[in-house]
Amino acid sequence: MEIDNHKVYIKIDEENKITSINSSAFLRDTSDWIQIDEGIGDKYHHAQGNYFSKPIMDDNGCYNYKYVNGEVVERTEEEKQAEIDARPPVPPTEMEVLQDYILDVDYRLIMMELGL
Secondary structure (H helix, E strand, C coil): CCCCCEEEEEEECCCCEEEEEEECCCCCCCCCCEEEEEECCHHHHCHHHHCCCCCCECCCCCECEEEECCEEEECCHHHHHHHHHHCCCCCCCHHHHHHHHHHHHHHHHHHHHCCC
């Protein structure tokens, strides 16, 4: 029985954050990918869920890893917080706008009832 050796590949963005990971078992064209490792077993064959100790992205939508000087490095909490802080504010939803309007109308009615 032959055991397959699989290569692990990553994709990075313009800031070297790792945006994707996969293995040679699932990639036909690796021209836009960077090979970072190879080996035998699920860690290499199913790299998407097994290679890193954390998911590729955290609960805040920040990538957990970056590629620096040919090595994978975990991003610091400070780096990820700076990314979150730099995001534009999220506009309110229609429901939030409606709730604010209802509160304003209720406030005005109460003030009128009190004669203020």
